[in-house]
Amino acid sequence: MHSMLTVLRFNLHELARNRWLGAYALFFGAIGWALFYFGAAPDQAAASVLDLVVFLVPLVSLTVGVLCFYSARDYADLLLTQPISRRTVFAGQYLAAALSLAVPFAVGLGVPFLWYGSHERAMETLLLLLLAGLMLTLICVALAFLISVGTENRLGALGGALVVWLFFVVIYDGLLLVLIMAFPNYQLGRPLAGLVLLNPFDLARIVILLRLDIAALMGYTGAIFQQFFGATRGLVIALTALSLWTVLPILLGAIAYARRDF
Amino acid sequence: MNRRLSVKPLRESSRLLFALTKCGLALVAFAVLSLNAASSILAAQEPAPITVCPTCRFTSIKAAVRYAPAGSLIVVHAGYYHENNLIVNKSLKIVGENWPIVDGGGLSDVITITADSVGLSGFVVQHSGMGTYGDPAGIKVNKVRGCVIDNNRVLDDLFGIYLAFSTDCQVKNNFVRGHTLSESFGGNAIHLWNCRRVVVENNRVNGYRDGLYFEFLHDSTIVGNLSEHNLRYGMHTMYSADNSYRDNTLRNNNAGEVLMYSQRLVVTGNRIEHNWGAACYGALLKDLDDSRLERNLFVHNSVGLYADNSNHNTIAENEFLNNGIAARVLADSDGNRFTNNAFDANTFDVATNSTTTSDNSFNRNYWSGYRGYDLNGDGIGDVPYHPVAxxxxxxxxxxxxxxxxxxxxxxxxxxxxxxxxxxxPKALADAQPLIRRPSWSKSVTFASASER
Structure with missing residues (x-):
């Protein structure tokens, strides 16, 4: 444990020198601030930020995750000559990368919301938005590490990361659309709820969307989703699914890392 | 012969004189009588009012109405009057001072007006029957001409103010509040059935099934009312024609303005907002023809304007702000013209259920989603805007x-x-989208419109 913290500390120290993680924080801060400054109600601001969270956070987390892994490769090679388990090195590096993305995101987005959005309801939505963004960060960095372990070079890993991003953001939803259009006469509410659990990006988007009043547009399927995800039980299921999406890639990655030959 | 001759004209003339005198007397008598009548009519304009109060000669309004000749003024002072259906069957003006309370005790109508030209103002009218048989109301007006229901507080009745088969009435400045719990067993705050030339003005209503309900209403004016928090609709019009709806505010209902099976309505300057939820609408048009909706404001409704089998309507200079779907026009609606409206920050501008759309036209509207350009600077975009996403x-x-x-x-x-x-649908396009928001639409800022 102590050695993992040491690895974490060194990696964080390294990453803190990376200026554009500060820019990442500033970016979310600027977006949040601008939304409120130009007069959006907290609910609308949340809806706009939601678009960014499900689009940008995964993209940045996946690519930066891969870059972190490979930039720390030399350091990792050095570490692995020491009497430290591979699992510890992997976990330390993962935590360092995830933290260095999660903290700028939370600070950048949290400050303008805390500054302007004093409504209780907005605070609830903000917390959920922050939670979703953080979960997506953890998930995507984990996926990035898994991809990195499985590929030989940085470019291949980056390509893999983009394919994964494209799959969850575009292809999966496209398949859902095909499914919906193929069974127009069936009530797909429950099967779709199950399928959404399998895509963390969709899951994060829908859980938040259901809390915004735009959910009224979602009609019958929305009502079923509301029933499913709106209650505490549904929220717990969603959080569990998101947690599994974090834990499974890390475990798989750690196992693969232990077996890798370098 | 001569005498006779001389006498005859005399007799004739005396007869004539007598006849004339009779006529004169009759005339005088008539004049005196009519003067009397006139003076009594004049006196009726300013009679000594009959007062009702708990310590007066009349302690119930019912007794005062029974005693009062037609045309009297009855002043009712503050107090609690358990009238058990007060029927006003003469032309009387009944004025409450300091809000006397007329309580129906949960039986039938509280006040029923069955005579022409009755004025009723200044009362708290409460607790009609709640059984749906006979549609009990706070104030029921049946088959009359020229009533004025002004400045009353009508509370907790099955129907609030109910006019049937009546003409030339005014319902104004009333506050009508109910606690209707279910659509099927609920009444409406102001309910007009088979009426003509009625003015419904400046009333505030809430908590009913429909706030304002009009069925078979013609040539009437509905102006400046506020209808909110009703179970179903803010304003509901059925089988009506030639009415004008101006400057009303309809908010937080299931649907704001519902116009069905009607023709030639003029709907202007209304504020229709926050009708939000699954199956909620700002304005719902069903079989509405040849009507005009102009300068209305639709803010934050699930569907701003919904048109089903409604034809040849003009929708102009309205502002659609922050709605889920600004306008949902079904393909069975034809010949509707959308012109000079502002569509601003709606999730979807226009929705329809057909890709080969019918001939509804969109022209010269402002669309906040428009990304075209205007090379010659005439304020009209050079590229058409397709509002159906x-x-x-x-x-x-x-x-x-x-x-x-x-x-x-x-x-x-x-x-x-x-x-x-x-x-x-390719045909559904605005060929001349406005580049700038029309000047009149700036009165509402984004932030103030989103307040709830």
Missing amino acids: LFAVLAENYPATMILLRSPFAELLQVAELAIPALT
């Missing part, structure tokens, strides 16, 4: 698609559709 078409045909709402994939589809239109 692809995602809206998909959601119309496959409702479950809505789970992809606000997903990057939906945005991508929209971009693709803009580049290569395939599914969205």
